[in-house]
Amino acid sequence: MVYSVKEIFLTLQGEGHQSGRVAVFCRFSGCNLWNGREQDRSQAQCRFCDTDFVGTDGEGGGRFAHENALAHAIEACWGERSGRRYVVLTGGEPLLQVDLALIEALQEKGFEVAVETNGTLPVPQQIDWICVSPKGYTPLMQCSGHELKLVYPQESPQMEEVDPAFFLSLSFQHFWLQPQDGPNQQHNIERATAYCLNHPEWKLSLQTHKLIGIP
Numbered sequence: 502m503v504y505s506v507k508e509i510f511l512t513l514q515g516e517g518h519q520s521g522r523v524a525v526f527c528r529f530s531g532c533n534l535w536n537g538r539e540q541d542r543s544q545a546q547c548r549f550c551d552t553d554f555v556g557t558d559g560e561g562g563g564r565f566a567h568e569n570a571l572a573h574a575i576e577a578c579w580g581e582r583s584g585r586r587y588v589v590l591t592g593g594e595p596l597l598q599v600d601l602a603l604i605e606a607l608q609e610k611g612f613e614v615a616v617e618t619n620g621t622l623p624v625p626q627q628i629d630w631i632c633v634s635p636k637g638y639t640p641l642m643q644c645s646g647h648e649l650k651l652v653y654p655q656e657s658p659q660m661e662e663v664d665p666a667f668f669l670s671l672s673f674q675h676f677w678l679q680p681q682d683g684p685n686q687q688h689n690i691e692r693a694t695a696y697c698l699n700h701p702e703w704k705l706s707l708q709t710h711k712l713i714g715i716p
């Protein structure tokens with residue numbers, strides 16, 4: 502399997518339950534809900550993406566011909582740090598490319614393996630930490646996991662506002678609302694805060710890496 506990776510970088514997880522934890526982020530190229538071209542954003546299934554996942558030209562990115570080559574690059578990025586190694590597989594949509602061979606190669610190197618996914622593809626059960634972030638009412642293939650992180654407020658492609666309550670019957674340990682970043686950021690923070698104040702099942706996830714100016 503050849504893996505196309507936009508970038509590999511070390512940072513602190515900025516979102517959700519593992520927020521504040523040092524991690525290697527491996528951002529895979531490509532997504533099944535948007536092709537990444539600005540001119541096609543308004544017609545895509547997911548229209549608010551804050552990420553460039555096109556190509557392989559980012560820091561540490563490239564095409565990796567074997568799972569061991571990619572695992573080696575991720576290990577090199579972790580460096581000499583002690584403690585439990587942690588890698589977040591993201592994108593783009595990582596599950597277009599992540600396979601059992603890669604997960605096992607990373608776990609053999611002592612990594613706990615997390616995934617950030619839009620939930621439209623099944624997550625291999627060997628993954629250690631599953632974060633699903635639904636996009637509108639796009640049908641979910643992955644209906645369980647450790648955390649569900651809903652960008653809020655959010656319009657479905659049919660232009661109706663997505664109701665967080667729709668997801669509460671799914672089998673997740675944590676339910677997060679993450680204010681949608683973009684031109685209405687302040688308003689969206691207020692909306693998400695108000696929703697959490699009135700619906701105690703939900704917790705607020707701020708994108709803390711953006712607050713402190715790290716990747």
Ligand SMILES: C[S@@+](CC[C@H](N)C(=O)[O-])C[C@H]1O[C@@H](n2cnc3c(N)ncnc32)[C@H](O)[C@@H]1O
Binds near residue numbers: 532593595
């Ligand atoms: C760029 S996505 C990549 C992983 C996967 N494709 C997904 O959507 O979950 C990583 C995380 O950023 C969130 N995200 C994307 N655009 C955002 C925005 N404008 N504001 C807040 N969160 C955003 C996604 O919902 C997801 O939780």
Ligand SMILES: Nc1nc2[nH]cc(C(=O)O)c2c(=O)[nH]1
Binds near residue numbers: 513514515592
């Ligand atoms: N620091 C940091 N934390 C993150 N958590 C999820 C991210 C993502 O883009 O998947 C992300 C990211 O891009 N940076």
Ligand code: SF4
Binds near residue numbers: 554619
């Ligand atoms: S599904 Fe994830 S990577 Fe794809 S466009 Fe939406 S937020 Fe971006």
Ligand SMILES: [Mg+2]
Binds near residue numbers: 551552
């Ligand atoms: Mg991000």
